[in-house]
Amino acid sequence: xxxxxxxxxxxxxxxxxxxxxxxxxRSDPSGxxxxxxxxxxxxxxxxxxxxxxxRNYSIGDALARYMWMxxxxxxxxxxxxxxxxxxxxxxxxxxxxxxxxTVSNIEEMKRQMKRMGFxxxxxxxxxxxxxxxxxxxQWFFLKMLEKGLAYRKKALVNWCPECGTVLANExxxxxxxxxxxxTQVEQRALEQWFLKITQYAGELLDCLKDLxxxxxxxxxxxxxxxxGRSEGAEIDFTLVGTETKIRVFTTRIDTIYGATCVILAxxxxxxxxxxxxxxxxxxxxxxxxxxxxxxxDLKKEGLPTGRLAVNPxxxxxxPVWIGNxxxxxxxxxxxxxxxxxxxxxxxxxTEYSIPIRAVIRPVDGELPEKVxxxxxxxxxxxxxxxxxxxxxxxxxxxxxxxxxxxxFGEAAITYRIKDWGISRQRYWGTPIPVIHCPKDGLVxxxxxxxxxxLPLEVQITGKGVSPxxxxxxxxxxxxxxCGGAARRESDTMDTFVDSxxxxxxxxxxxxxxxxxxxxxxxxxxxxxxxxxxxxxxxxHLIYSRFWTKVMRDLGIIENSEPAAxxxxxxxxxxxxxxxxxxxxxxxxxxxxxxxxxxxxxxxLFVLFAAPPERDMxxxxxxxxGQRRFLERVYRFVTRNLDRRSEPSKDAEADRQxxxxxxxxxxxxxxxxxxxxxxxxxxxxLMELMNELFSLEERLGGETLAxxxxxxxxxxxxxxxxxxxxxxxxxxNEGQVLKQSWPAFDPELAAEDQAEIVVxxxxxxxxxxxxxxxxxxxxxxxxxxxxxxxxVFLTGKQVVKIIIVPDKLVNFVVK
RNA sequence: GCUCAGGUGGUGGAACUGGUAGACACGCAGGUCUCAGAAGCCUGUGCUUAACCGCAUGGGGGUUCGAGUCCCCCCCUGAGCACCA
Numbered sequence: 001x002x003x004x005x006x007x008x009x010x011x012x013x014x015x016x017x018x019x020x021x022x023x024x025x026r027s028d029p030s031g032x033x034x035x036x037x038x039x040x041x042x043x044x045x046x047x048x049x050x051x052x053x054x055r056n057y058s059i060g061d062a063l064a065r066y067m068w069m070x071x072x073x074x075x076x077x078x079x080x081x082x083x084x085x086x087x088x089x090x091x092x093x094x095x096x097x098x099x100x101x102t103v104s105n106i107e108e109m110k111r112q113m114k115r116m117g118f119x120x121x122x123x124x125x126x127x128x129x130x131x132x133x134x135x136x137x138q139w140f141f142l143k144m145l146e147k148g149l150a151y152r153k154k155a156l157v158n159w160c161p162e163c164g165t166v167l168a169n170e171x172x173x174x175x176x177x178x179x180x181x182x183t184q185v186e187q188r189a190l191e192q193w194f195l196k197i198t199q200y201a202g203e204l205l206d207c208l209k210d211l212x213x214x215x216x217x218x219x220x221x222x223x224x225x226x227x228g229r230s231e232g233a234e235i236d237f238t239l240v241g242t243e244t245k246i247r248v249f250t251t252r253i254d255t256i257y258g259a260t261c262v263i264l265a266x267x268x269x270x271x272x273x274x275x276x277x278x279x280x281x282x283x284x285x286x287x288x289x290x291x292x293x294x295x296x297d298l299k300k301e302g303l304p305t306g307r308l309a310v311n312p313x314x315x316x317x318x319p320v321w322i323g324n325x326x327x328x329x330x331x332x333x334x335x336x337x338x339x340x341x342x343x344x345x346x347x348x349x350t351e352y353s354i355p356i357r358a359v360i361r362p363v364d365g366e367l368p369e370k371v372x373x374x375x376x377x378x379x380x381x382x383x384x385x386x387x388x389x390x391x392x393x394x395x396x397x398x399x400x401x402x403x404x405x406x407x408f409g410e411a412a413i414t415y416r417i418k419d420w421g422i423s424r425q426r427y428w429g430t431p432i433p434v435i436h437c438p439k440d441g442l443v444x445x446x447x448x449x450x451x452x453x454l455p456l457e458v459q460i461t462g463k464g465v466s467p468x469x470x471x472x473x474x475x476x477x478x479x480x481x482c483g484g485a486a487r488r489e490s491d492t493m494d495t496f497v498d499s500x501x502x503x504x505x506x507x508x509x510x511x512x513x514x515x516x517x518x519x520x521x522x523x524x525x526x527x528x529x530x531x532x533x534x535x536x537x538x539x540h541l542i543y544s545r546f547w548t549k550v551m552r553d554l555g556i557i558e559n560s561e562p563a564a565x566x567x568x569x570x571x572x573x574x575x576x577x578x579x580x581x582x583x584x585x586x587x588x589x590x591x592x593x594x595x596x597x598x599x600x601x602x603x604l605f606v607l608f609a610a611p612p613e614r615d616m617x618x619x620x621x622x623x624x625g626q627r628r629f630l631e632r633v634y635r636f637v638t639r640n641l642d643r644r645s646e647p648s649k650d651a652e653a654d655r656q657x658x659x660x661x662x663x664x665x666x667x668x669x670x671x672x673x674x675x676x677x678x679x680x681x682x683x684x685l686m687e688l689m690n691e692l693f694s695l696e697e698r699l700g701g702e703t704l705a706x707x708x709x710x711x712x713x714x715x716x717x718x719x720x721x722x723x724x725x726x727x728x729x730x731x732n733e734g735q736v737l738k739q740s741w742p743a744f745d746p747e748l749a750a751e752d753q754a755e756i757v758v759x760x761x762x763x764x765x766x767x768x769x770x771x772x773x774x775x776x777x778x779x780x781x782x783x784x785x786x787x788x789x790x791v792f793l794t795g796k797q798v799v800k801i802i803i804v805p806d807k808l809v810n811f812v813v814k
Numbered sequence: 815g816c817u818c819a820g821g822u823g824g825u826g827g828a829a830c831u832g833g834u835a836g837a838c839a840c841g842c843a844g845g846u847c848u849c850a851g852a853a854g855c856c857u858g859u860g861c862u863u864a865a866c867c868g869c870a871u872g873g874g875g876g877u878u879c880g881a882g883u884c885c886c887c888c889c890c891u892g893a894g895c896a897c898c899a
Contacts, residue, residue: 222894
C-alpha cells in the first residue's frame, strides 16, 4: 500500500480555511481559570513581515499555546501600530507613491500572520492611529497637563532633518536619528511639549530592583544607566563684585578645597550676561564646533571670562571659565574643577595652566608634591581647614549639611534622564489637544470636544514644519474659554505615546467611556510575559513604565509596573550580519519560505536553530532537516493508525517506547516551565522519532494508542497545522489546543539501569550498568572487577575512591 | 574608557546542580533500493592513530579525586553607555 506523503500545502491550507473566520482561541475570563497575559512587542514600524518577526511570534505563540493547554485563560492579542495609516491614506488619495507603510502592506501582514497559523485573539485588534485611540491619548495628556506633568517650554532639542521633526533623547542613536541612521541630528531651540518623566526618575530606578530575576539583567542595567542617578551636592559660588550665584553640582564636595576654577557650559545663561561681544562669538563657535564633531574625540577647550568666583567653603577666589566639555543638560550646567582629583578637570587645567592642588590622600599614602595623575578614589581629606583629617565619606555628608545650614548649598541628587519631549512636527500622530488663544494663552481642549482628529486633505511637504499648519480648517479655531479667534496646536504626539499603554487598551478595546475599565485591568495586569527585542530597552520599555506609574497615580490602575516578566529574544541577522530590517533590504520573505517548506517547517526551523535569546544569523541550509522531521512524524502516525487495535507482542519494545515518550514529555514540559530552550525540546522530539522508527515493527497496539495522540499534542505548540491534522486523523474531535497538556509519568520515564561511569584519576575508563540504588561497596567491587579498569589499577596503589551513587566511581591511584 | 553578554567539530547548536564534551540537526563519505535519478532507509563522521593510548571547549595559571562549568590574569567578538562632574 502506498504511504500517505506529507503535503504541507494541502494540510495547511485546509486548516487555514477552517481557522480563518473563527479565531483559534479567544480568552474567556468568566471561565474561572487562572489568567496568563502574554504579548509580543509591536511589529514596529516595518510594514512588511520578515523572518525576524516570524521568530519573535513563534516564541510567543508556542508559549501561549502551551499555557492554554496547561489550563490557563490566555490573553494573547495582536494589534497593529499602524500609525502610518492616515498619512498613507492621504498620500494614496492624491495618487502619490506611498513611502514606507501602506494600507495594503498592513492588510498583507495580517494575512501572513494568519497564514502562519499564529493563535491570536484577533477580536482584540486595535489600531493606535484611530480617532478612538487618539481620544484617550489626548485624555491622558489633559490629565497630565492638569497635574503639571505636561508642560511647554523653549529648549534645545534634537532635530532630524530627514524626518523634519524633533526627536526625544531616547530616539537619538550615536548622534543620528533612530530611523535614519546616517542622518546627523541637529540641535535647535524650539518651543516644545514635554512630559515630566524626571519626576518619576527615582521610582523608575528603585522599582528596577523588584524586577530583578524577571527582567533580563541587560535591560535593567541599560535602564539604570539611562536614568543615571548620582548623589552629591549643589553649591553656590558667588561671582565677585555681584550678588550672582553660580550653582555647581558635584559628587565630590569633599574635594572642594582643591577647586581651582569654575567652568560653565557654553550654553549656560550666565555666559550671555558676563560675556562681551567678542567672547560671545567665540562661545558661539565653540557650540557649533561641538555640534559638528564626534563627542568621543573632542578636544577640551576653554575660554576665560576674566571673572572670579568665591569658593564658599574656603573663601578663595577662583577664575570662571567656559568649557566645551561641560554639559548644559546635566546637573546645573556648571562645575567646579578639581584637577587633582578628576581626570577631565586635570586634562583641562593642564592645558590652560590652571593650578592643580591635591587635597585628598590615599588612606595609606601621602599627599603628592606634584600631581602627575589625578587621584579620584575616596581617601583622607587634607589641607581643607576644619575638615582636614576626615574620610571622604564623612566629609561629603558633613560638608553638605554645613552648606545647607549656611544657606549656600545642599545635598542633591541628579539624574541623567531628561524630560520626554513628545512634540513632533509630523502629520501622523495624535494631535496635542491644546489651543493657543491670544487672550487666554494655552487653553486645553475641553474633554467633551475630544478627540481632535487629523484632517485627511493634507499636503505632506517634508519641509520641516508641520504640514498641519497649511490646513486652515484644522488650525483656525475658536477659543473654548473666550470664544475669540485662536489657533490649534499643530504639533502631534510622539508615536511612543501610543505604544506606552496600548497593552492596557487590549484588555478592553471597545470601551467608549474610558481608556479601559479598571476592574478589567486589575484582572489581567501585570502582563505575565512580555516578549520583544532588546532594541526597545530604553525607549518603549521606559516610557511604558512611566505611563503605568502615571496611570496608577491617576487612580485608574493598581499595578505599578506594566510587565512582571520580560524576555528579550535575539535578532535574526540578515546575510550581511546586521539585524534583519526593511530599511537595510536584507529581509527574508516568509511567504517564499512558507510556500517552499510550509508554515510549520518555518516555525520549527526558527525555534530549532538557536535558543530564543540568542541572535541567529540567517542560514536556511538546514531547513530541510525540520521538513524531513515533519515528514517522518506524518508518515509514522498515518501508517500506524490502524495498528492501534493490534495485540501487544513485544513487552520490552512497548516498555522502551513508552519510556522514551514520557522522557520526551518530561523534557519538553521542563523546557517550557524553566527556560524556553525550544531547540532542545524539538531535539527531544527528534530523538523520540528516531527511537520510534527503530522500534516501530515491534510496538503493540496499546502502546501506539498512547504514543500517537501524545505526539500530536506535543507538536501543538510548535507545528500547529500538522498537530491539528494528526489529531483529526487519529479520529479525535475538537481543537488540539482545547486538550490538556499531557502529564508525564515519572515512573514510566525512569531508566531501570543506572549507567555508572568508572574513572581512574578522573579519566573515563569504562561504563557499567547497575540497578538504581546499588550499594557503594557493590559499585566499588563491580568497578574493580572490570577488565578495562584492571589494566589501569595493576601495579598502582589506590589512594582514594570517590563514589557518587547511581553515577560514578573514581579511583585515585598512585 | 566603563557596563553587560558571549567565544565548544566543517556549520547551527547540546551538556540545566562541578561528574561520560560534541545530544539533535545541517553538511560530508559509504552502503541499500533503482534501468537511472530523486526521495526514503542503514552506517560512519572532533583531531591523531592500524588499534590501544594520547590530545581537545579562545590563551595562561589556580582550586578539586574530577573543570566547558568555580576563582585569578590575558586575548578576541558582539551589544549598550560614553566628557554625567
